[in-house]
Amino acid sequence: MAKKLIVQKFGGSSVANVERIQNVAKRVADYKKKGNDVVVVVSALGDTTDELITLAGQVTNEPSEREMDMLLSTGEQISVALLAMALHKLKCQAISFTGAQVGIITDKSHTRARIVKINCDKIKEELKKGRVVIVAGFQGVTPEQDITTLGRGGSDLTAVALAKELSADECEIYTDVEGIYTTDPRIEPKAKKLAEITYDEMLEMASLGAQVMQARSIEVAKKFDVPIHVRSSFSANSGTMIIKEAKRMEDVLVNGITLNKGEAKITICDVPDKPGIAAKIFKELALVGVSVDMIVQNVSHLRSTDISFTVNKPGLAKGIKITKSLAKEIGAGEVLQDEDIARVSIVGVGMKSHPGVAANMFGTLAKEKINIEMISTSDISISCIIQKKFAEIAVKALHEEFGLSK
Amino acid sequence: MAKKLIVQKFGGSSVANVERIQNVAKRVADYKKKGNDVVVVVSALGDTTDELITLAGQVTNEPSEREMDMLLSTGEQISVALLAMALHKLKCQAISFTGAQVGIITDKSHTRARIVKINCDKIKEELKKGRVVIVAGFQGVTPEQDITTLGRGGSDLTAVALAKELSADECEIYTDVEGIYTTDPRIEPKAKKLAEITYDEMLEMASLGAQVMQARSIEVAKKFDVPIHVRSSFSANSGTMIIKEAKRMEDVLVNGITLNKGEAKITICDVPDKPGIAAKIFKELALVGVSVDMIVQNVSHLRSTDISFTVNKPGLAKGIKITKSLAKEIGAGEVLQDEDIARVSIVGVGMKSHPGVAANMFGTLAKEKINIEMISTSDISISCIIQKKFAEIAVKALHEEFGLSK
Numbered sequence: 001m002a003k004k005l006i007v008q009k010f011g012g013s014s015v016a017n018v019e020r021i022q023n024v025a026k027r028v029a030d031y032k033k034k035g036n037d038v039v040v041v042v043s044a045l046g047d048t049t050d051e052l053i054t055l056a057g058q059v060t061n062e063p064s065e066r067e068m069d070m071l072l073s074t075g076e077q078i079s080v081a082l083l084a085m086a087l088h089k090l091k092c093q094a095i096s097f098t099g100a101q102v103g104i105i106t107d108k109s110h111t112r113a114r115i116v117k118i119n120c121d122k123i124k125e126e127l128k129k130g131r132v133v134i135v136a137g138f139q140g141v142t143p144e145q146d147i148t149t150l151g152r153g154g155s156d157l158t159a160v161a162l163a164k165e166l167s168a169d170e171c172e173i174y175t176d177v178e179g180i181y182t183t184d185p186r187i188e189p190k191a192k193k194l195a196e197i198t199y200d201e202m203l204e205m206a207s208l209g210a211q212v213m214q215a216r217s218i219e220v221a222k223k224f225d226v227p228i229h230v231r232s233s234f235s236a237n238s239g240t241m242i243i244k245e246a247k248r249m250e251d252v253l254v255n256g257i258t259l260n261k262g263e264a265k266i267t268i269c270d271v272p273d274k275p276g277i278a279a280k281i282f283k284e285l286a287l288v289g290v291s292v293d294m295i296v297q298n299v300s301h302l303r304s305t306d307i308s309f310t311v312n313k314p315g316l317a318k319g320i321k322i323t324k325s326l327a328k329e330i331g332a333g334e335v336l337q338d339e340d341i342a343r344v345s346i347v348g349v350g351m352k353s354h355p356g357v358a359a360n361m362f363g364t365l366a367k368e369k370i371n372i373e374m375i376s377t378s379d380i381s382i383s384c385i386i387q388k389k390f391a392e393i394a395v396k397a398l399h400e401e402f403g404l405s406k
Numbered sequence: 407m408a409k410k411l412i413v414q415k416f417g418g419s420s421v422a423n424v425e426r427i428q429n430v431a432k433r434v435a436d437y438k439k440k441g442n443d444v445v446v447v448v449s450a451l452g453d454t455t456d457e458l459i460t461l462a463g464q465v466t467n468e469p470s471e472r473e474m475d476m477l478l479s480t481g482e483q484i485s486v487a488l489l490a491m492a493l494h495k496l497k498c499q500a501i502s503f504t505g506a507q508v509g510i511i512t513d514k515s516h517t518r519a520r521i522v523k524i525n526c527d528k529i530k531e532e533l534k535k536g537r538v539v540i541v542a543g544f545q546g547v548t549p550e551q552d553i554t555t556l557g558r559g560g561s562d563l564t565a566v567a568l569a570k571e572l573s574a575d576e577c578e579i580y581t582d583v584e585g586i587y588t589t590d591p592r593i594e595p596k597a598k599k600l601a602e603i604t605y606d607e608m609l610e611m612a613s614l615g616a617q618v619m620q621a622r623s624i625e626v627a628k629k630f631d632v633p634i635h636v637r638s639s640f641s642a643n644s645g646t647m648i649i650k651e652a653k654r655m656e657d658v659l660v661n662g663i664t665l666n667k668g669e670a671k672i673t674i675c676d677v678p679d680k681p682g683i684a685a686k687i688f689k690e691l692a693l694v695g696v697s698v699d700m701i702v703q704n705v706s707h708l709r710s711t712d713i714s715f716t717v718n719k720p721g722l723a724k725g726i727k728i729t730k731s732l733a734k735e736i737g738a739g740e741v742l743q744d745e746d747i748a749r750v751s752i753v754g755v756g757m758k759s760h761p762g763v764a765a766n767m768f769g770t771l772a773k774e775k776i777n778i779e780m781i782s783t784s785d786i787s788i789s790c791i792i793q794k795k796f797a798e799i800a801v802k803a804l805h806e807e808f809g810l811s812k
Contacts (some may be wrong), residue, residue, distance in 0.1 A: 058424040060492065067488075067494070067502060068487070070502055071484060080476065081474070081476035082461065084475075085465045085477075086461060086472040088466065088469075089465065095472075098476075100551075145507050266538075
């Protein structure tokens with residue numbers, strides 16, 4: 001077998017304690033021993049990042065974003081040092097680097113920085129010496145040497161970006177599940193691991209609530225065609241390949257069902273039906289950082305309308321406050337909120353060319369006597385907002401209906 | 407009052423929790439508000455460094471020193487970020503830097519690196535903008551951008567070196583005691599806080615067991631004549647000034663009594679009285695990293711001698727092993743060990759010109775019926791090894807005898 005260059009990314013749960021770090025080291029060393037070049041990207045140990053955020057919250061309500069990055073980037077620095085030590089113990093040559101040391105240059109948007117360029121000279125030099133190169137995920141540095149972080153799930157982005165810059169043969173994303181499933185196996189035990197999935201499908205899955213990989217990193221992988229292998233750090237089984245186009249002859253209609261219970265619904269009743277009102281509402285919400293997901297507006301009788309939208313639950317209180325004050329200002333009616341909702345979605349590149357899929361989905365839910373409150377569609381997905389208590393029933397019924405259980 | 411530039415160093419106990427960090431921020435902000443420029447050097451929070459060392463110990467017995475520095479340097483990085491946030495909360499402009507960012511360049515001796523040069527441009531630039539500059543203590547970076555640490559107590563060194571490079575008006579070392587005392591107040595309640603002490607006296611005190619300041623940092627302060635003010639971070643009282651020459655007219659004979667219970671004694675009996683034997687013994691011990699303190703050799707009858715020396719207790723097991731194998735090799739007799747010893751020392755620049763001090767010390771111990779096992783002297787100190795159980799009695803008697811209690 002020819003020598004390969006591989007980028008392996010291990011998430012927080014894969015390095016949650018010393019024993020797991022040693023397991024990761026063993027896996028890396030084994031791959032290295034076969035004569036391959038390995039670059040490892042590591043997240044912070046277990047809940048370290050959350051603990052640091054809590055600590056900052058005890059000091060101040062409004063931490064400066066620059067100092068937040070200074071603080072949070074220590075988490076990954078601890079991981080890379082410990083993993084290097086674990087590899088040394090296995091007599092495997094290895095060296096660790098921070099994002100700054102390895103030359104991951106970003107813009108100045110602290111806490112959500114974008115990678116501008118990566119200088120891979122240092123990595124290549126160390127690989128040439130026969131060493132495993134361990135890079136702290138999630139972090140970079142501005143041209144002025146200020147430490148930045150790439151946002152939640154940023155280690156995935158580090159891995160994909162390095163794989164691209166190094167022209168790696170593969171980018172392995174190690175996690176605590178075996179791969180990407182047709183749906184959450186905790187809800188539907190019949191869920192099947194997918195052998196492969198396209199970037200587009202994975203993007204829909206990621207943004208719709210499947211928390212295996214960060215959406216931005218999949219976008220980058222898609223853009224530069226980086227083959228990704230999502231697999232478990234606790235087993236030797238192969239996982240799911242994320243690729244440009246599925247190698248199957250005919251695209252299946254639906255490839256996965258996702259569920260998101262993390263949103264709440266806000267409805268403004270009797271909004272005057274005038275141009276610019278919707279724009280005003282969502283601009284104000286964006287300004288205070290409330291991220292809006294689905295939006296539905298029905299034109300109704302008497303020149304007024306109802307507007308409903310969903311927000312992430314942490315943004316609900318802020319969203320309601322803004323919305324109520326705006327409703328008053330524009331002369332709208334009552335503002336309603338509903339936290340007991342769930343978003344159920346079906347995803348699949350095949351549905352592009354099969355117009356009957358939506359009707360099939362709605363019919364399946366109707367058969368279960370589940371009322372649909374909001375609908376939203378994209379090229380390769382259809383999402384319905386339903387009452388939360390029916391979420392699991394809906395997932396199972398759709399999983400069955402679209403032939404994913406067989 | 408003219409504008410001053412001050413370097414303030416806060417140790418781990420001063421920033422052990424969020425409340426203490428906020429207290430430190432208040433003190434820094436107050437000083438800044440008076441129109442002064444402030445550079446703050448911070449250690450890791452409380453026991454963070456020890457916790458990280460424990461973590462590394464769980465991964466491997468022999469952590470690489472480069473990776474150890476990568477790991478440990480995160481402790482101070484956390485502190486500086488949190489202190490910056492606390493200052494922001496008080497509406498005090500502040501910015502934090504790692505040792506690398508601020509340009510503290512060291513040699514490549516990981517875990518005990520020496521500062522080669524400091525580029526203060528960045529600090530001066532930020533001070534000009536009216537900001538408090540917070541620098542992570544204990545750490546630096548090699549010209550190749552590898553992170554290094556300066557050894558135990560290294561934050562003191564960072565502070566003194568920055569004070570020198572910035573030509574600061576004063577270097578304040580904040581700690582959990584009110585200053586330097588004539589002896590440990592927990593042993594002798596009559597111990598007095600010294601208003602001032604010379605660099606040389608402080609060096610003796612530091613190396614003899616007073617743990618207030620790292621010896622290397624005092625050496626640097628002495629070399630460049632950096633005025634140091636050791637004081638408490640928990641009170642507004644002034645502490646002890648460490649200076650070149652005491653301003654008092656006549657040097658007092660003895661300025662302090664120190665006690666060190668952290669050593670053990672090893673004796674090799676009947677060592678053949680041949681040249682090179684002692685050199686061989688201490689070279690071997692140095693090679694395995696056992697640090698030897700006092701050495702006493704008595705030439706005796708029959709062309710053989712006894713050699714006694716003290717080692718730090720953590721090195722005792724290793725020291726005994728080496729010594730026993732060497733004793734066999736060179737044809738010496740029994741090897742004895744004694745952990746129940748203590749080192750009591752008197753320190754004072756005045757004793758240089760007063761030859762009777764040693765006799766006075768020995769007489770005082772004799773009066774208390776305390777047997778002296780080993781004696782060692784320097785220009786400005788005299789140390790005696792005695793049985794540990796008499797340590798406190800010895801300290802009190804000497805404190806009284808040399809007039810420190812009045």
